Amino acid sequence: MRYGVIGTGAIGGYYGARLAQSGQEVHFLLHNDYEFVKANGLQVDSCDGSFHLDAPFVYNRTDNMPQCDVVLVGLKTINNSLLTELLPPLLAPHTLVVLIQNGIGVEEDVQRLFPGVQLAAGLAFICSAKTEPGRVNHQFYGQINIGNYSCRDEALIQRMVDEFNNAGVRTRLVEYHTARWKKAVWNMPFNGMTVALHTQTDLLLKHPSTRQLIYEQMMEVIGAAQHLGVKDIDESFAQKMLKTTDEMVPYSPSMRLDYDFHRPMEIQYIYSRPIQIAHEAGFPMPRLAMLEAHLRFLQSQYLSKN
Amino acid sequence: MRYGVIGTGAIGGYYGARLAQSGQEVHFLLHNDYEFVKANGLQVDSCDGSFHLDAPFVYNRTDNMPQCDVVLVGLKTINNSLLTELLPPLLAPHTLVVLIQNGIGVEEDVQRLFPGVQLAAGLAFICSAKTEPGRVNHQFYGQINIGNYSCRDEALIQRMVDEFNNAGVRTRLVEYHTARWKKAVWNMPFNGMTVALHTQTDLLLKHPSTRQLIYEQMMEVIGAAQHLGVKDIDESFAQKMLKTTDEMVPYSPSMRLDYDFHRPMEIQYIYSRPIQIAHEAGFPMPRLAMLEAHLRFLQSQYLSKN
Numbered sequence: 001m002r003y004g005v006i007g008t009g010a011i012g013g014y015y016g017a018r019l020a021q022s023g024q025e026v027h028f029l030l031h032n033d034y035e036f037v038k039a040n041g042l043q044v045d046s047c048d049g050s051f052h053l054d055a056p057f058v059y060n061r062t063d064n065m066p067q068c069d070v071v072l073v074g075l076k077t078i079n080n081s082l083l084t085e086l087l088p089p090l091l092a093p094h095t096l097v098v099l100i101q102n103g104i105g106v107e108e109d110v111q112r113l114f115p116g117v118q119l120a121a122g123l124a125f126i127c128s129a130k131t132e133p134g135r136v137n138h139q140f141y142g143q144i145n146i147g148n149y150s151c152r153d154e155a156l157i158q159r160m161v162d163e164f165n166n167a168g169v170r171t172r173l174v175e176y177h178t179a180r181w182k183k184a185v186w187n188m189p190f191n192g193m194t195v196a197l198h199t200q201t202d203l204l205l206k207h208p209s210t211r212q213l214i215y216e217q218m219m220e221v222i223g224a225a226q227h228l229g230v231k232d233i234d235e236s237f238a239q240k241m242l243k244t245t246d247e248m249v250p251y252s253p254s255m256r257l258d259y260d261f262h263r264p265m266e267i268q269y270i271y272s273r274p275i276q277i278a279h280e281a282g283f284p285m286p287r288l289a290m291l292e293a294h295l296r297f298l299q300s301q302y303l304s305k306n
Numbered sequence: 307m308r309y310g311v312i313g314t315g316a317i318g319g320y321y322g323a324r325l326a327q328s329g330q331e332v333h334f335l336l337h338n339d340y341e342f343v344k345a346n347g348l349q350v351d352s353c354d355g356s357f358h359l360d361a362p363f364v365y366n367r368t369d370n371m372p373q374c375d376v377v378l379v380g381l382k383t384i385n386n387s388l389l390t391e392l393l394p395p396l397l398a399p400h401t402l403v404v405l406i407q408n409g410i411g412v413e414e415d416v417q418r419l420f421p422g423v424q425l426a427a428g429l430a431f432i433c434s435a436k437t438e439p440g441r442v443n444h445q446f447y448g449q450i451n452i453g454n455y456s457c458r459d460e461a462l463i464q465r466m467v468d469e470f471n472n473a474g475v476r477t478r479l480v481e482y483h484t485a486r487w488k489k490a491v492w493n494m495p496f497n498g499m500t501v502a503l504h505t506q507t508d509l510l511l512k513h514p515s516t517r518q519l520i521y522e523q524m525m526e527v528i529g530a531a532q533h534l535g536v537k538d539i540d541e542s543f544a545q546k547m548l549k550t551t552d553e554m555v556p557y558s559p560s561m562r563l564d565y566d567f568h569r570p571m572e573i574q575y576i577y578s579r580p581i582q583i584a585h586e587a588g589f590p591m592p593r594l595a596m597l598e599a600h601l602r603f604l605q606s607q608y609l610s611k612n
Contacts, residue, residue: 207602216592293516296513297515297516300513
């Protein structure tokens with residue numbers, strides 16, 4: 001199949017490069033390092049085996065990109081308004097767009113921009129970073145879960161999942177709402193708390209006060225999900241996430257990196273939308289709403305506009 | 307009357323010096339600057355008129371201090387365990403001890419240490435600091451409210467109030483529980499939030515997200531107070547506190563100063579006790595409990611013991 005990658009960063013760059021290396025046709029949209037990758041190719045340093053793409057198909061605008069069967073969106077959600085302009089050239093009537101992004105409500109908003117387009121969520125469990133131009137550093141994990149949001153063509157989405165697996169990426173189809181909310185159980189506490197307390201996952205779990213607070217925040221997410229009718233998520237999932245994080249190396253989530261580099265944080269989809277959705281359904285999330293306020297304040301201190 | 311001051315800092319030093327200047331007999335316990343004050347006296351730079359005490363009665367231990375009619379305690383609450391040792395020499399059977407300290411539950415705990423002693427709360431509305439040895443800098447406000455906790459001798463407490471007023475300190479008797487909880491309406495949001503977001507009162511109120519959060523935290527305190535049967539405190543008091551703070555100069559509360567100088571913060575009485583008291587009465591304070599967790603974590607990062 002023919003793949004397009006919008007946002008060739010730590011996430012889109014890694015998965016797109018894996019597909020290309022396995023023999024799929026992949027077209028990459030690049031921004032800052034377009035010239036570099038055009039001249040030097042794309043390097044992936046990976047715990048699952050490093051490799052180099054000598055001459056990938058690269059672009060610095062989407063006008064001249066071909067229509068694709070599958071488009072992987074690896075942008076930060078704060079740039080999703082750009083999709084109105086970037087996405088149309090790649091869309092055929094059957095195209096599946098996979099939003100490999102953080103948060104709740106992303107597909108809903110992109111669907112509003114593109115009512116007919118087939119959408120899926122990509123939930124990436126991966127630690128990777130773009131450390132320099134044309135170079136992705138994949139440190140650990142790598143699995144991606146695909147949640148079908150509005151794809152009518154089940155053969156297409158299944159074929160994509162198979163091709164991901166053939167490319168060496170552990171991939172499976174999961175229930176959309178459950179997948180998004182399960183990821184939020186980890187994302188909502190840890191992204192914001194590592195920013196608010198300027199720390200990493202291990203220290204938050206080591207101190208009894210913040211460990212308890214993280215647990216309570218996880219239970220706010222689980223409570224909201226249950227209240228919204230999301231299946232297969234209960235208290236045991238909070239315990240599992242605490243245990244999993246205990247076993248991880250000390251980790252700075254993406255929001256902490258955005259904060260450290262004074263980039264806009266993904267407050268809207270990681271916090272505001274789920275809090276608002278839960279609130280409208282009558283379920284309050286006071287601790288996470290407080291964390292949202294902290295983040296908005298902190299961001300306003302380094303961004304001129306908030 | 308004869309007064310003793312335990313903790314001759316920004317608060318105890320100011321009120322004690324005012325009383326001494328007005329002609330009362332005041333005995334000061336000093337610590338770091340005992341030698342300096344013994345040699346040079348005590349200087350008060352004040353917005354209400356500066357003055358110097360040339361030869362105050364000063365001590366560096368309480369063994370040789372006389373029994374007093376009134377003892378003003380200006381210690382930080384984190385040092386209250388010292389009272390077991392410091393207080394007895396000053397106590398006559400009729401002595402009134404005034405705890406000019408922050409938080410909820412202070413009198414209860416000191417009463418447990420000294421079951422028979424007459425206690426009152428001193429709620430200081432003052433901005434002052436000990437800027438150098440033997441020198442108190444009183445910048446603005448200065449009022450003190452006295453709440454009777456366990457003083458049976460109404461003539462004594464009234465006489466003290468009169469002598470404070472004669473000394474130029476605006477002082478009045480107020481209902482104990484109402485006074486402590488009203489002060490908590492301001493103290494609980496602003497002390498912790500200026501630490502957590504490393505900022506001052508004005509910026510917290512300027513940003514809509516944190517202004518709303520401060521309001522919600524005030525309403526948690528007011529809700530707890532109402533739930534505990536405290537009178538004369540409702541939503542309008544939160545509005546009044548927001549307005550008063552809007553009109554103040556940008557301000558760093560005492561906890562922010564403790565944090566900046568890596569001193570222990572008064573988490574126990576400003577947060578843990580009121581949260582626990584409200585919790586036991588069935589009223590949750592999730593936002594302030596979260597703030598307490600933030601503060602405990604932050605303090606553990608700079609104190610070896612927490």
